[in-house]
Amino acid sequence: MGNPKAFLTIPRKEAGYRPVLERIADFGEVEQTLHSDDRILQASRCMDCGVPFCHWACTVANRMPEWQDSLSKGKWPEAYERLSATNNFPEFTGRVCPALCEKSCVLSLNGEPVTIRENEAAVVEHAFVEGYVKPRVPQRRTGHQVAVVGSGPSGLAAADMLNRQGHSVTVFEKDEAVGGLLRLGIPDFKLNKEVIDRRLEILCAEGITFKTSVCMGVDMTHDRLLKEFDAVCLAIGAGQPRDLPVEGRDLQDVHFALELLQQQNRMVAGSAIPEKERISAKGKHVLVIGGGDTGSDCVGTSVRHRARQITQIEILPKPPEHYNPDTPWPAYPNILKTSSSHLEGCTRRWNLTTKRFIGEGGKVTGVEVVEVEWVRDSSGRMAMKETGRVETIRADLVLLSMGFVHPVHEGLLDSLGVKYDNRGNVACVAPARSSVDKVFVAGDAALGASLVVRAIFSGRQAAAAIGKYLWDAK
Numbered sequence: 001m002g003n004p005k006a007f008l009t010i011p012r013k014e015a016g017y018r019p020v021l022e023r024i025a026d027f028g029e030v031e032q033t034l035h036s037d038d039r040i041l042q043a044s045r046c047m048d049c050g051v052p053f054c055h056w057a058c059t060v061a062n063r064m065p066e067w068q069d070s071l072s073k074g075k076w077p078e079a080y081e082r083l084s085a086t087n088n089f090p091e092f093t094g095r096v097c098p099a100l101c102e103k104s105c106v107l108s109l110n111g112e113p114v115t116i117r118e119n120e121a122a123v124v125e126h127a128f129v130e131g132y133v134k135p136r137v138p139q140r141r142t143g144h145q146v147a148v149v150g151s152g153p154s155g156l157a158a159a160d161m162l163n164r165q166g167h168s169v170t171v172f173e174k175d176e177a178v179g180g181l182l183r184l185g186i187p188d189f190k191l192n193k194e195v196i197d198r199r200l201e202i203l204c205a206e207g208i209t210f211k212t213s214v215c216m217g218v219d220m221t222h223d224r225l226l227k228e229f230d231a232v233c234l235a236i237g238a239g240q241p242r243d244l245p246v247e248g249r250d251l252q253d254v255h256f257a258l259e260l261l262q263q264q265n266r267m268v269a270g271s272a273i274p275e276k277e278r279i280s281a282k283g284k285h286v287l288v289i290g291g292g293d294t295g296s297d298c299v300g301t302s303v304r305h306r307a308r309q310i311t312q313i314e315i316l317p318k319p320p321e322h323y324n325p326d327t328p329w330p331a332y333p334n335i336l337k338t339s340s341s342h343l344e345g346c347t348r349r350w351n352l353t354t355k356r357f358i359g360e361g362g363k364v365t366g367v368e369v370v371e372v373e374w375v376r377d378s379s380g381r382m383a384m385k386e387t388g389r390v391e392t393i394r395a396d397l398v399l400l401s402m403g404f405v406h407p408v409h410e411g412l413l414d415s416l417g418v419k420y421d422n423r424g425n426v427a428c429v430a431p432a433r434s435s436v437d438k439v440f441v442a443g444d445a446a447l448g449a450s451l452v453v454r455a456i457f458s459g460r461q462a463a464a465a466i467g468k469y470l471w472d473a474k
Contacts (some may be wrong), residue, residue, distance in 0.1 A: 006044040012112040013042060017340050021187030026301050027188040027268050030340045031095070039122045042115045043071035045232075049106050053330040054116060057104035060087045060457045064101055064116055071119060078126040080283060083120060088157045088460070089199060092182060093127070093453050094121030095191050098293075100453070111322075120380075137207035141407025144164045146469050147229040149216050151411070153178025153452045154443025155235030156203070158413075158466075162233075163208050165467045170209045170229075172220070177269070178210050180237060184262040184453070187297050189340075193269065206430045217411035227392030230473075231438045231466045234426060235459065236412070238404040238444035244289065251364040255279055259402035261357035264301050281305035285394045287367055288312040289354060293339070300341030300401045311347045311393060315384070317374055318350040331352075353384070360393060366392045404449040423448055432462040433469075440466050 010375055015032045016320050017023065023030045034042070048066035050411050054064040063082055083090050097117055105113035127133045144167045148159045151173040153324035159169045172232030179196045204210065214220060225232060241256045243249070260279045267273055281302035286296045287304075302310050319336045327334045340347065351372050358366040365415040371389040374382045406424030407413060413426065421427040426441040434441050442462035443455040 003044055003072075004047060007047055007107055007112075007114075010041050010045050012045070012107075013038060014115060015118055017343070017436030021156045023178060023189065023340075024344055027264075027304060027316050029095075030189050030190050031121075033122065033125070034118070036122075036126070040072055040074055041233045043068045044118050045107065046072065046114050046355055047106060053104040053106065054101040054114075055331070057100040057330060059100065059451070059453045060093075061462070062086050062101065062120075064114075066293075067123065068114065068116070068119065071123060076123065076126045076130070077132050078131065079123045082142050082206065083123055085331060087120075088160050089193050090120050090124040090454055091199065091454070092153060092191070094118070094124055095195070096186060097451065097453050098332075100332055100335075103332050109329055121455050133202060135202050136164075137206050138164060140166050141168060141285075142470070144168065144230045145170070145228065146231045146233065146466060146470075147172060148226060148233045148235055148238060149225075150180060150443070151178040151210065151239055152182060152235060152443060152455060154237075154445075154455035154459035155180065155233070156199075157456040158233045158235060158442050158463045159208050159459075160203060160206075161460050162466060163203075165463070166209070167467075167470065169474035170211060172214045172216060173210065173212045178212060180235075184265050185258060186265075187261060187301055188265065188268050188418075189300060189443045190297070193265070215411075217415050220373045221413060222415045226438065229438075231440065231463070231470060233459075233462050233466060234413070234418075234434070234439065234441045234445050235443045235462075236407055236445050238406055238425070238447075238449040239408045240344055240405050240424075241400070242402040244354055244400055244402065244404050245352060246356050248359055248364065251359040252362050253279075253396060254357055254398045255400065257288075257290070257298050257399050260399055261294070261297055262303060267368075279312075279397070281307040281397055283308050284396035286310045286397045286399065287393055287395035288399045288401055289367075290314065290403065291348070291350070292401065292403065293315070294403075295341040295399075295401035296341045298401055299346045300339070300344060302399075303344045303346075303396075304339065307397075309347070309394075310345065311349065311395075313349045313369065313393070314340075314352075315372065316350060316355050353386070355390070357398065364395060364398055367398060368392050404444070406448065407445040430465070432458070432465040438469065440469075 001169040015034045017030045048065045067074040067082040067122045082224045101116045107113045135395040146167045148155045159171050163169045281306045286307045287301045288298045321336045355368045371387045372384050377383040419427040432440050440462050442459045
């Protein structure tokens with residue numbers, strides 16, 4: 001390292017967000033950027049630890065000390081090469097990853113970890129601006145045809161790695177544009193879709209074929225899929241949302257979170273949504289049920305719709321704000337996470353479970369909730385107990401954001417006859433390999449709903465397994 005003691009004299013400096021009153025007026029990305037000189041200084045804070053816990057915590061095994069060192073010396077191309085050696089899409093993770101690496105950084109013990117995620121985003125942005133992210137077309141082709149079903153982060157990573165091996169890859173996407181939840185699930189204020197498009201230009205130039213609006217099992221049968229391709233990678237995500245089957249669930253204006261987010265992303269992209277089909281929070285009392293990232297995205301979207309009031313409730317207790325002894329360093333801490341959307345205006349409440357939806361004239365007007373407490377049962381596990389304190393929260397729009405349970409079984413998966421695990425995900429009989437010959441699985445379809453960074457790594461693993469399968473089949 002150029003200066004192994006830089007962390008003693010250079011404080012952590014974050015880029016921060018655009019001013020609230022400015023950013024809530026549009027769907028542009030909320031995060032700002034630091035000057036390149038500041039970014040180099042931030043990278044110099046990396047101590048090149050003897051045991052790099054940041055590397056240990058990162059799902060794709062990014063070599064943080066290596067590319068931080070390159071960046072600290074102003075060697076931007078070298079930093080990008082080292083970063084992209086393990087991560088196919090640092091422009092995605094640099095924006096939406098919860099930065100497992102930073103939480104395990106040794107400097108996190110002092111509350112000032114290296115700004116790894118922001119540094120990552122800066123390196124890849126610099127690479128695109130300077131023009132050294134260029135197509136690398138395989139020198140030879142193997143003759144094998146591989147289908148990737150799903151174009152989210154796992155599907156794109158699998159396709160990228162398979163194409164590098166020289167296989168001819170076709171990616172099928174059921175929606176009208178490539179990207180999966182990157183495209184339709186994550187709001188533009190967190191991930192501008194031009195970031196996806198410029199990467200797709202590279203992948204297309206490298207020889208990958210993309211086919212959109214293809215619903216497998218409908219537009220193409222599973223028999224035809226298996227006949228036309230030498231291997232198939234299922235990267236369809238965990239698309240079955242967790243529902244809330246209580247009284248009043250069928251009332252109007254009770255929606256799954258993705259119904260709102262997907263529609264809004266389509267509108268930002270220029271799609272015309274008929275007025276009667278639009279989900280709008282304008283002037284409404286919005287209740288978001290679920291405290292995760294998707295719920296936070298619903299909050300930010302509702303703010304931009306000019307909602308009258310936004311409340312977000314969570315069934316679990318409020319986490320500690322700074323340190324949780326139950327999740328000590330270097331593990332990822334279970335502490336209170338406050339997003340840019342929460343800072344824009346939202347009431348957050350914990351220890352509440354929903355009992356029923358209340359409505360008038362077929363439309364939701366409120367939600368009856370009851371307070372709960374968490375106690376340890378006889379086996380030592382935490383169990384929920386209702387306190388009996390009931391209240392009604394006013395709500396003209398309810399957004400269910402309680403996660404996803406497993407991939408959609410109906411259609412392609414059931415017709416293929418793949419086996420499922422006890423959680424309903426596609427079961428793997430070997431690494432990334434399903435129970436059906438030449439059918440492999442990647443991302444949330446196998447892992448359950450997870451992180452973009454884990455999906456990318458899973459896609460890389462699936463590509464390696466498919467490559468070995470095709471090699472052995474020669």
